[in-house]
Amino acid sequence: MHWHAPDDLTLxxxxxxxxxxxxxxxxxxxxKSCTACQAELQAARRLEQLSQSWQGVDPxxxxxxxxxxxxxxxxxxxxWLWAAAAAALIGFGLGRGLLSRPEAAPQLGQSTPATxxxxxxxxxxxxxxxxxxxxxxxxxxxxxPSVVAFSGQILNLAPRTRLEVASQEGSHYWLRLRNGQxxxxxxxxxxxxxxxxxxxxxxxxDYQVSLGKQSTQxxxxxxxxxxxxRHGELSILSPGQKAEFPAPLPGPALTQVKPEPAAxxxxxxxxxxxxxxxxxxxxLPPAGWQPGRPNQPWRPIPEIQxxxxxxxxxxxxxxx
Amino acid sequence: xxxVEVGSGELELQFTRRxxxxxxQAFDWLMQRHLKAVYNLILRMLAGDRETxxxxxxxxxxxxxxxxxxxxxxxxxxxxxxxxxxxxxLNHRARRKWxxxxxxxxxxxxxxxxxxIQQLEEAELHRLMEKxxxxxxxxxxxxxxxxxxxxxxxxxxxxxxxxxxxxxxxRLHRAKKELLKRLKPYLGVNDALARA
Numbered sequence: 341m342h343w344h345a346p347d348d349l350t351l352x353x354x355x356x357x358x359x360x361x362x363x364x365x366x367x368x369x370x371x372k373s374c375t376a377c378q379a380e381l382q383a384a385r386r387l388e389q390l391s392q393s394w395q396g397v398d399p400x401x402x403x404x405x406x407x408x409x410x411x412x413x414x415x416x417x418x419x420w421l422w423a424a425a426a427a428a429l430i431g432f433g434l435g436r437g438l439l440s441r442p443e444a445a446p447q448l449g450q451s452t453p454a455t456x457x458x459x460x461x462x463x464x465x466x467x468x469x470x471x472x473x474x475x476x477x478x479x480x481x482x483x484x485p486s487v488v489a490f491s492g493q494i495l496n497l498a499p500r501t502r503l504e505v506a507s508q509e510g511s512h513y514w515l516r517l518r519n520g521q522x523x524x525x526x527x528x529x530x531x532x533x534x535x536x537x538x539x540x541x542x543x544x545x546d547y548q549v550s551l552g553k554q555s556t557q558x559x560x561x562x563x564x565x566x567x568x569x570r571h572g573e574l575s576i577l578s579p580g581q582k583a584e585f586p587a588p589l590p591g592p593a594l595t596q597v598k599p600e601p602a603a604x605x606x607x608x609x610x611x612x613x614x615x616x617x618x619x620x621x622x623x624l625p626p627a628g629w630q631p632g633r634p635n636q637p638w639r640p641i642p643e644i645q646x647x648x649x650x651x652x653x654x655x656x657x658x659x660x
Numbered sequence: 661x662x663x664v665e666v667g668s669g670e671l672e673l674q675f676t677r678r679x680x681x682x683x684x685q686a687f688d689w690l691m692q693r694h695l696k697a698v699y700n701l702i703l704r705m706l707a708g709d710r711e712t713x714x715x716x717x718x719x720x721x722x723x724x725x726x727x728x729x730x731x732x733x734x735x736x737x738x739x740x741x742x743x744x745x746x747x748x749x750l751n752h753r754a755r756r757k758w759x760x761x762x763x764x765x766x767x768x769x770x771x772x773x774x775x776x777i778q779q780l781e782e783a784e785l786h787r788l789m790e791k792x793x794x795x796x797x798x799x800x801x802x803x804x805x806x807x808x809x810x811x812x813x814x815x816x817x818x819x820x821x822x823x824x825x826x827x828x829x830x831r832l833h834r835a836k837k838e839l840l841k842r843l844k845p846y847l848g849v850n851d852a853l854a855r856a
Contacts, residue, residue, distance in 0.1 A: 352832075352833050352836060380840070382847075383840050383843075383844045383847045384836065384840060386847040387789070387836065387839060387840060387843065387847060388808075390782075390785055390786060390789050390847075391789075391808040391809055393782060393786075394786050394789070394809050396696060396697075396699075396700035396703075396704075396809070397699075397700065397703070398696060399695055399696055399699035399700075399714075399717065400710075400714065403695065403699065403714050403717060403718075404691070404692060404695055406714070406718060407691065407695075407717065407718050407721045407722070408688060408691075410718060410722055411684065411687070411688075411721070411722065411725050412684070569755070575712070576711045576712065576715075
């Protein structure tokens with residue numbers, strides 16, 4: 341057999357020693373006089389050496405612990421989920437009221453009060469803490485933006501925004517953005533924002549969700565958020581990043597997707613309120629403060645100083 | 661050097677049986693043994709996106725644990741873990757509708773012309789190789805990672821990717837061809853030969 345040009349497959353087989361003896365001998369003869377094939381062979385051998393010496397990276401030390409923590413309760417069935425959520429409910433939710441009436445809004449810019457439709461659920465079963473609420477809280481804004489404080493969070497509502505409390509699990513709330521734009525500055529409990537198409541779960545952070553006709557956009561100013569779509573796709577944003585979900589897609593609504601209960605996801609990827617991995621802005625609650633502790637009421641945030649660095653520009657209604 | 665130094669297959673089988681019998685410690689042992697390989701497989705397939713890789717590693721072992729009873733021990737448990745991991749990555753990619761951190765791997769390569777091989781550290785070459793692998797179509801990348809980086813047999817790779825060893829050979833060949841095309845300037849091929 342004769343080779344007139346480098347033949348990749350033959351070369352690979354030659355390297356693998358999988359060429360038949362006759363072909364191997366013929367190729368060896370060819371190599372002596374073909375510098376092109378020699379160069380190919382040399383490069384392929386070098387790649388092989390590189391592959392041989394590649395050792396990969398060690399996984400982060402906490403990854404094993406994180407997976408083990410996730411696995412641990414499952415060996416005794418699913419009861420752990422409710423137990424953990426119930427614990428969170430007692431530890432965080434009850435002291436502050438399960439769905440307490442929104443606190444007095446700090447004045448920010450020229451905001452006007454959002455129309456608030458109060459409706460306090462009578463009971464939330466500790467056995468099923470992620471149950472949809474029997475009634476909903478709804479905030480709507482007219483032509484002006486509005487700021488509300490809700491369970492220690494600051495919600496900046498753009499004009500013509502409609503935001504609803506969709507459900508709650510322990511200290512975690514799922515708010516449904518029906519229209520407009522909301523920016524969440526998180527300082528205590530966990531609030532996730534859902535739209536028809538995606539869910540944004542904060543990981544100790546300051547983020548914004550905008551519902552547009554063409555797309556839904558998520559901006560992250562600080563901290564981290566986990567963005568998941570209704571089909572389960574997932575991204576974790578870092579500060580200054582934006583995720584854009586282009587257009588509504590057919591398929592089941594997000595609410596039909598069983599959520600991963602945020603309260604029971606252990607590990608540093610999810611917010612552990614103490615200690616926080618992020619530098620604390622000056623207006624955080626005093627050290628040792630925990631949501632739900634009656635002797636240390638939430639200290640309202642007088643003014644929000646934070647501005648994104650390198651992130652998206654603030655909308656006009658949020659500029660001061 | 662292999663990523664996972666698998667000792668006695670019998671020992672692993674014994675732990676697999678125990679894990680299937682509900683022994684959590686046995687499952688932990690298996691997981692610990694294969695964590696690095698699974699993590700690196702996912703990490704490389706995701707072009708170095710560590711956050712997502714960690715999430716998918718977690719998903720992989722959770723899924724494995726949940727469906728441990730379905731594992732029929734016809735292959736090594738490592739093969740099974742890897743298959744779940746590959747599926748997690750493929751599902752993740754298929755479902756993901758937006759890109760946040762994806763970077764074109766080749767675009768990040770030095771654009772000022774190749775440096776002499778002597779000046780490129782081995783670690784740098786590994787980095788370039790990882791980036792080039794990340795730029796491959798995933799059907800080629802997965803084969804290259806499993807076969808060349810993780811040193812699995814053709815049969816094992818075929819089992820993980822649910823294909824045939826022949827198909828693995830073909831894909832590996834295409835993967836190497838692509839990689840060589842991209843990496844050749846950095847691989848220190850003799851100038852005289854390269855010009856030929």
